[in-house]
Amino acid sequence: MLTKAPKGTKDVLATEVYKWQYLEKVFREVCESFGYKEIRTPVFEHTELFERGVGETTDVVQKEMYTFEDKAGRSITLKPEGTAPVVRALIEHKLYSGPLPLKFFYITPCYRYERPQAGRLREFHQFGIEVFGSDQPAVDVEVMALVYNFYKALNVDGIGLNINSIGCSKCRTEYNIKLRNFLEEKLHNLCETCQSRYEKNPMRILDCKNEKCQAEILDAPIMINHLCDECNEHFEKVKEYLELADIKYNVDPKIVRGLDYYTKTAFEFISNEIGSQSTVCGGGRYDGLVEELGGPSTPAVGFGMGIERLLLTLENNGIEIPKEKGLDIFIVTIGEKADKEAFRLLNDLRKNEISADKDYLGRSIKAQFKYSDKLEAQYTIVIGDDEVDKGVVSLKNMHSGEQQEVALVNLIDELKSRLGR
Ligand code: ATP
């Protein structure tokens, strides 16, 4: 137990971390190019936030939350998703009174008690964005376009966009009656959770992962055939703007999404490469959530994207993430005086934004060179006690093997010019 990470969690080691850093960098750049600002919220929140914000009839709240009491007896939950905390922050800091729309992005760990498998973990990570304050269909499409541009920037093909409209509280009330009628005789064949959802939120039954339930709902009535005029017009405009943005899409009337407060547009990006956990990104409009959590009525739209599933998609598409370069400089020393000089020089180099390292294990010269190779250093500086006295070092290009003596006073300038800084 002591030396094994908890089930469903993963360490990110040096062999992988550059991939994460690259994805984070590209995601930030794309978000910034769309005018989004980063927001960071705590890893834990009051449990009620998710009960209200994600919805009591969702899988997340019913089965998957990491909930515990803190020492003062408060019920605390590790964030299972990113939207509710951002909405809480929006309300707490009255951000909605600033110029609208507000556009946020986040990079966050999430926690869900699920059965771990490929692309499904208990601690996983999400990229996400949220836009508050505009009900225009163009904003729904901007959100999808950001995902689309991000995938483009990563060179991934083979990710398709599926969209749906799940209506608003007006049209859904009528639809729910039709859906309940349809489900009534099938109820005894549905799983227990679905049975409990029948009264409160029958639409959620469409999202059940249970195969038996899926088979029962094959011919269920679909929401897009029962949209009110306003929702219908919104959906038509979303499609029009998707065409304007030159983004291909399919309408999938079965998309329900995991949050109870989604309204109108719901969408998913699906990778055909990663098997059963194929949803790499899910999002939609949630015009009711800010008000539900105690803020003023504020339309909103956003998405959440699993980073682990994105990494799987990239891997299965054979897309290589560029490796970071090795160290600029490794200093090999011979003798005690040289070792001290190297220590001083390290500081100088690093202050000049030249990455540098030296030996700290008292290695032989040969072993120091070997270690320099391991660190993929571009140049090695060799200093012996003699060199210290003369004020010079020997500079070796590790690719070409070419070696040259350089006066210490000129060293930084020489390195900067060689490294193109
Ligand atoms: P699924 O249907 O696969 O359970 P979901 O509907 O629960 O997904 P969302 O709540 O919409 O997922 O989360 C957004 C994204 O986060 C998903 O599309 C997926 O990429 C990722 N994700 C969700 N749960 C996990 C998990 N347990 N492990 C890894 N990634 C996950």
Ligand code: MG
């Ligand atoms: Mg899920």
